[in-house]
Amino acid sequence: MSDERIVAVVMPKWGLAMEEGQVNEWLVEEGSEIKVGDEILEVETDKIAGTVEAADAGTLRRRLAEPGTVYPVKALLGVLADASVSDTDIDAFVADYVVPAAAEGEDEDAGPSYQFLELGDQRLRYAQRGDGDQAVVLIHGFGGDLDNWLFNLDTLAEGYTVYALDLPGHGQSSKRLDDPTLAGLAKTVNAFMEALEIDRAHLVGHSMGGGLALRLAQQHPERVRSLGLISCAGLGETIDWDYIHGFVAAENRRQLKNVMTKLFADPSLVNRKLVDDVLRYKRLDGVSETLTQLADTLFANGQQRERPAEGFDPAKVPTLVIWGEQDQILPVAQAEGLGQGASVRVVPDAGHMVQMEAASTVNSALLAHFGEH
Amino acid sequence: MARTLSMKDAINEALDQEMTRDPNVIVMGEDIVGGTGSPGEADAWGGVLGVTKGLYAKHGDRLMDTPLSESAYIGAAIGAAACGMRPVAELMFIDFMGVCLDEIFNQAAKFKYMFGGKAETPVVIRAMVGAGFRAAAQHSQMLTPMFTHIPGLKVVCPSNAYDAKGLLIQSIRDNDPVIFCEHKNLYASETDVPDESYTIPFGEANVVREGGHCTIVTYGAMVHKSMEAAKELAKDGVECEIIDLRTLSPIDMDTVLESVETTGRLVCVDEANPRCSIAADVSASVGQEAFDALKAPIQMVTAPHTPVPFSPALEDLYIPSAERIASAVRKTVSH
Numbered sequence: 001m002s003d004e005r006i007v008a009v010v011m012p013k014w015g016l017a018m019e020e021g022q023v024n025e026w027l028v029e030e031g032s033e034i035k036v037g038d039e040i041l042e043v044e045t046d047k048i049a050g051t052v053e054a055a056d057a058g059t060l061r062r063r064l065a066e067p068g069t070v071y072p073v074k075a076l077l078g079v080l081a082d083a084s085v086s087d088t089d090i091d092a093f094v095a096d097y098v099v100p101a102a103a104e105g106e107d108e109d110a111g112p113s114y115q116f117l118e119l120g121d122q123r124l125r126y127a128q129r130g131d132g133d134q135a136v137v138l139i140h141g142f143g144g145d146l147d148n149w150l151f152n153l154d155t156l157a158e159g160y161t162v163y164a165l166d167l168p169g170h171g172q173s174s175k176r177l178d179d180p181t182l183a184g185l186a187k188t189v190n191a192f193m194e195a196l197e198i199d200r201a202h203l204v205g206h207s208m209g210g211g212l213a214l215r216l217a218q219q220h221p222e223r224v225r226s227l228g229l230i231s232c233a234g235l236g237e238t239i240d241w242d243y244i245h246g247f248v249a250a251e252n253r254r255q256l257k258n259v260m261t262k263l264f265a266d267p268s269l270v271n272r273k274l275v276d277d278v279l280r281y282k283r284l285d286g287v288s289e290t291l292t293q294l295a296d297t298l299f300a301n302g303q304q305r306e307r308p309a310e311g312f313d314p315a316k317v318p319t320l321v322i323w324g325e326q327d328q329i330l331p332v333a334q335a336e337g338l339g340q341g342a343s344v345r346v347v348p349d350a351g352h353m354v355q356m357e358a359a360s361t362v363n364s365a366l367l368a369h370f371g372e373h
Numbered sequence: 374m375a376r377t378l379s380m381k382d383a384i385n386e387a388l389d390q391e392m393t394r395d396p397n398v399i400v401m402g403e404d405i406v407g408g409t410g411s412p413g414e415a416d417a418w419g420g421v422l423g424v425t426k427g428l429y430a431k432h433g434d435r436l437m438d439t440p441l442s443e444s445a446y447i448g449a450a451i452g453a454a455a456c457g458m459r460p461v462a463e464l465m466f467i468d469f470m471g472v473c474l475d476e477i478f479n480q481a482a483k484f485k486y487m488f489g490g491k492a493e494t495p496v497v498i499r500a501m502v503g504a505g506f507r508a509a510a511q512h513s514q515m516l517t518p519m520f521t522h523i524p525g526l527k528v529v530c531p532s533n534a535y536d537a538k539g540l541l542i543q544s545i546r547d548n549d550p551v552i553f554c555e556h557k558n559l560y561a562s563e564t565d566v567p568d569e570s571y572t573i574p575f576g577e578a579n580v581v582r583e584g585g586h587c588t589i590v591t592y593g594a595m596v597h598k599s600m601e602a603a604k605e606l607a608k609d610g611v612e613c614e615i616i617d618l619r620t621l622s623p624i625d626m627d628t629v630l631e632s633v634e635t636t637g638r639l640v641c642v643d644e645a646n647p648r649c650s651i652a653a654d655v656s657a658s659v660g661q662e663a664f665d666a667l668k669a670p671i672q673m674v675t676a677p678h679t680p681v682p683f684s685p686a687l688e689d690l691y692i693p694s695a696e697r698i699a700s701a702v703r704k705t706v707s708h
Binding site: 251285286 | 505535539567569570572573574577580681
């Protein structure tokens with residue numbers, strides 16, 4: 001166990017509720033050279049399918065997990081080690097490996113434990129992870145919640161203090177929305193940062209959350225260390241109204257699944273549980289009204305009504321734009337909407353939920369971006 | 374906040390939230406304030422099994438302990454509903470419905486029809502159903518089919534705490550009479566339940582497990598027995614799709630038919646007695662609508678055509694078991 005030359009590939013814990021996951025398939029052969037961030041195997045949880053990425057480099061010496069089998073969180077799935085490590089040592093490592101039991105207070109390390117912040121008569125749910133000097137605030141998009149950052153939170157938290165919140169009207173935050181504009185939402189996020197004494201942060205916004213982050217950067221540039229804008233609203237003219245309208249109107253699982261498949265380049269990622277969770281959210285009192293309000297104010301008939309990019313100078317706030325090349329909600333051409341000053345990263349084989357679908361690419365791009373600023 | 378809640382507490386929370394939201398919601402029934410062992414108002418027990426515990430302290434006189442006369446208070450609840458209130462009447466055990474059937478079958482279920490759609494009867498009648506509680510023949514029946522037979526009634530039977538809360542809120546907001554059947558053996562079972570109010574629409578079955586070899590259609594406590602059976606069958610490579618009907622009137626046959634069209638095999642599991650049961654009803658519809666999709670005869674797993682025995686050993690044999698469900702699935706699959 002203490003052999004530092006040997007690295008365990010284990011069942012990840014994506015979110016507080018995850019206790020086990022099923023290994024779907026190995027994506028690399030035994031004996032392959034693995035770089036940090038390489039996708040090693042595919043795991044399906046009751047939430048979503050995702051890939052386990054290498055946290056360390058090495059040779060994949062053992063593939064222990066059987067595809068189609070369910071393993072508990074932190075179970076040993078494979079072994080990475082340098083070619084110089086003997087088979088005997090690896091066998092000993094495998095034989096000695098014990099799935100660590102969840103220790104007290106473990107939940108905080110193991111997944112986003114949620115907290116609530118009372119802001120006036122509003123309640124905001126958020127997750128806080130890591131203890132780096134600099135803060136990162138993750139802002140989800142229209143109809144989303146903080147679980148949209150399931151595959152990003154832990155990785156980013158290794159070097160930063162990361163906050164992810166549910167916007168008003170979303171997730172488990174209060175459902176009432178007083179001001180359904182990007183500026184209105186930005187005001188809430190600003191108040192959230194003030195209440196938690198986050199003076200300055202790297203803001204990462206997805207879709208509508210990106211437009212909100214842009215607004216916040218204009219209103220309070222002193223609060224923003226850098227911007228990460230992922231499939232960002234407000235950089236172009238159009239948005240897929242079939243999606244927005246369909247999402248708001250969907251009354252059952254089938255209708256919702258049909259629109260949600262538009263979010264990913266690979267529609268098979270939209271499993272039953274993912275749709276169920278969104279349906280459960282949509283059925284909460286007040287959600288339908290709030291989503292209708294937001295859709296009509298921001299995106300009516302597929303026209304983006306607010307243009308937070310106008311008057312924004314990326315030379316003053318370092319900005320990285322990330323886009324899934326197969327985005328069906330906001331066309332990838334809009335990635336150029338901020339002009340020369342912003343860096344743009346287009347991710348192939350990924351759709352609108354690029355931070356979930358290509359988590360490792362997005363995570364390393366964001367970390368590099370934070371590191372420079 | 375997502376947290377786990379027992380079905381009993383989820384029902385309590387639904388009542389509490391709806392009473393808070395709408396002053397027309399009232400709760401009435403035998404011992405719903407007091408109940409077993411309660412020395413007084415201060416620590417009122419809240420029903421036989423404590424489902425309404427704590428509501429009296431919050432909502433006071435909007436909870437009414439009634440005399441032991443089902444015909445009187447169910448009639449009163451239906452009358453109050455016709456006059457604009459939204460009463461939730463608790464009938465303890467569904468087995469006691471016999472004494473107030475006229476109010477339910479002939480009055481509540483007929484008002485809208487007889488008054489040309491102008492009368493509404495937003496009443497909910499909650500009652501415990503099901504066997505396995507060692508409560509003998511008069512407190513253990515699964516009488517759901519008696520109510521699905523009557524046009525004008527909606528019939529709900531949740532299998533878990535999440536569904537129970539959303540379906541009860543929907544029942545209270547619905548403008549028609551609803552028979553809300555609570556399986557007493559599920560009261561302690563826990564699931565994630567949002568603390569906010571939410572509704573689940575009627576007539577929407579829930580596919581609780583996906584599988585390509587055989588469809589199991591069921592509801593209530595039998596959902597859990599079917600899941601147990603499916604787990605065993607999966608070890609032999611047989612994958613069952615399990616459909617929890619959730620509401621029996623209206624019934625979501627679309628989901629059932631769609632599944633049978635894929636699997637070609639159907640097992641209906643019902644804790645009710647077999648004749649004219651939900652299982653028989655679903656089987657007949659599938660036989661009529663999807664005959665060409667079937668690869669094997671439909672199987673029904675139900676209680677036998679006997680009263681619920683008081684002998685624990687016999688009662689356990691009476692209730693459909695995971696083993697019986699699994700063997701019915703094996704029979705269709707090997708056909």
